[in-house]
Amino acid sequence: MPPVPAAVDPDTLTSLLDGRWAGLRADIRAEMAAAPYRDPIDLSVEEHRSRVFDQLTALAANDRAGLGFDKAYGGGSDIGGSVVSFEMLGFGDLSLMVKAGVQWGLFGGAVQLLGTAPHHERYLRRIRDLDLLGCFAMTEHGHGSDVQHLRTTATYDPDSGEFVVHTPDRGATKEYIGNAARDGRVAVVFAQLTTQGETRGVHAFVVPIRDDAGAPAPGVTIEDCGPKAGLNGVDNGRLSFDQVRIPREALLNRFGDVAPDGTYSSPIEGDARRFFTMLGTLIRGRVSVGGSAGSATKRALALAVRYAELRRQFATPDGEEVVILDYLGHQRKLLPALATSYALHFAQEELVAALHDITDDAPEQEQRELESRAAGLKVANTWHATAAIQAAREACGGAGYLAENLLPGLKADTDVFTTFEGDNTVLLQLVAKGLLTEYKDAFQNLSPLATVRFAAERVLGAVAERTSARKVVDRLTDGDDREALFDRDWQLKLFEDREQHVLGGVADRLRKAAQDPFGVFNAAQDHVLRAGRVHVDRLVLEAFVRAIARCTDPDAKALLERVCDLYALANIEADRAWFLEHGRLSTGRSKAVIAAVNTLCGELRPHARTLVDAFAIPEQYLAAPMLS
CATH class of the missing domain: 1.20.140.10 (Butyryl-CoA Dehydrogenase, subunit A, domain 3)
Structure with a gap:
């Protein structure tokens, strides 16, 4: 076993640690070092949220906001680079990392990975540019880890060609949803899809939660989760829905679709297998x-x-x-x-x-x-x-x-x-x-x-x-x-x-x-x-x-x-x-x-x-x- 050397250049270790995305890491470090920064030690909740939103806006101005999206929609087609970018944000205010992760990783990622070309064309560029701020509404008050048994429902009405999204009880309230309390305009909502009287398991739907003026959309109730032990720059909120109608096209239909007459189809046999395939894309x-x-x-x-x-x-x-x-x-x-x-x-x-x-x-x-x-x-x-x-x-x-x-x-x-x-x-x-x-x-x-x-x-x-x-x-x-x-x-x-x-x-x-x-x-x-x-x-x-x-x-x-x-x-x-x-x-x-x-x-x-x-x-x- 060779002796430990007297001294090692830390830059040599940095090169090894930075690995495959070394150039990206170096660029991010340079930007972080050049930007003014102060930890949010003495900020109120609202001041912290406001600062994080301003920082998020600054991030949206560079090319890394959409690194994980396809180039056709203004992204970089660089999945690994997008994850490394989030990792580097972990050196600073973690509220910014989480806020960015909700917007571009969870919300944007759900649209990208669970949706199809029409969803990509309609939403991805706007998500990247912060023209459309969104939420990832999966966790419920009564079901967190047990996603397969979420209770929010999305029932298809063939007469109107719409899904009716509904929260049947308090246990189905969407809980701890980042971006919901203050900034989100749209949510990807995970709900039990029912069509032609048959429930086909959990699917994802794009649901507006606020109007252009920022008020809750009709039938949508929004609550602020309030101060937390940490991450108070993230506006976590609760969402519930009272017979909210959305168009059939709001279903993110990569793994399951509903025809105008209500017929359900999927490229994956079996509701359970389809469910786990869907979740597997969101890692x-x-x-x-x-x-x-x-x-x-x-x-x-x-x-x-x-x-x-x-x-x-x-x-x-x-x-x-x-x-x-x-x-x-x-x-x-x-x-x-x-x-x-x-x-x-x-x-x-x-x-x-x-x-x-x-x-x-x-x-x-x-x-x-x-x-x-x-x-x-x-x-x-x-x-x-x-x-x-x-x-x-x-x-x-x-x-x-x-x-x-x-x-x-x-x-x-x-x-x-x-x-x-x-x-x-x-x-x-x-x-x-x-x-x-x-x-x-x-x-x-x-x-x-x-x-x-x-x-x-x-x-x-x-x-x-x-x-x-x-x-x-x-x-x-x-x-x-x-x-x-x-x-x-x-x-x-x-x-x-x-x-x-x-x-x-x-x-x-x-x-x-x-x-x-x-x-x-x-x-x-x-x-x-x-x-x-x-x-x-x-x-x-x-x-x-x-x-x-x-x-x-x-x-x-x-x-x-x-x-x-x-x-x-x-x-x-x-x-x-x-x-x-x-x-x-x-x-x-x-x-x-x-x-x-x-x-x-x-x-x-x-x-x-x-x-x-x-x-x-x-x-x-x-x-x-x-x-x-």
């Missing part, structure tokens, strides 16, 4: 939220590391006060979190590239895998943001609690990221469900013969797994502890082995689900969630390893190898109970993992400033008084 928002959470986390860690290199506390015997980043306890607060941010960045970069490159005619399995990866990384990014920003706040003591030092705002604004664009617990179940598809034949056919065959296969698999695990433990037992722990192949094998074991255990427990589907699943839910989480951990580590392989600078590569070690070993340390219980680590080697993490923190401490400077966050976004 850009989920990917953008994960990336933006990552940017906010990097900002928090940059603030905390800079402060930790300035703040002194307690004296050594020679009387000199110690810089707090020299304390191991402080290093452990910040450096493993910093390593995780690097790991998640590289995994996010691969995800954005996959989203950009996938085609409409890609095999369904490839599309499902992309959706699963997007869900898993959104979970990992946002939960990491919640934990790391809290750690950064604590690491700055009382200074970190002052609004002027930015960390409280980051904490408040990112808190909801764990539950919007998909509740993290539900998303992890989605990840696990995708992983379990390989067992579906055993689940679907529970005849005695199939059950015996399944059990026999699992026994053989368990024997092979135990043999593999024994080899892993033996690798640790033989030779130098440090050498074994820092062996990258061993780290990768341990992550893979954990995933396979957990997933196999879930499959065993769910095999009896046909007898009591809800009861069996509910009893195994903790196991299901762990399967999703350890799968994501493995993907993230592998992405980090691939990124290091792309690094051509030997000093930067050596530093990143250590950062990757810290990510892997801190993850193993956090899950030592599982590794011990399942024979993957001996007690002695488990203690060695703790010592290795301590060693890595000490080795990386001189490079902490380099690692955060490599994020290349414009300086004005780090202008906290505690750093002056």
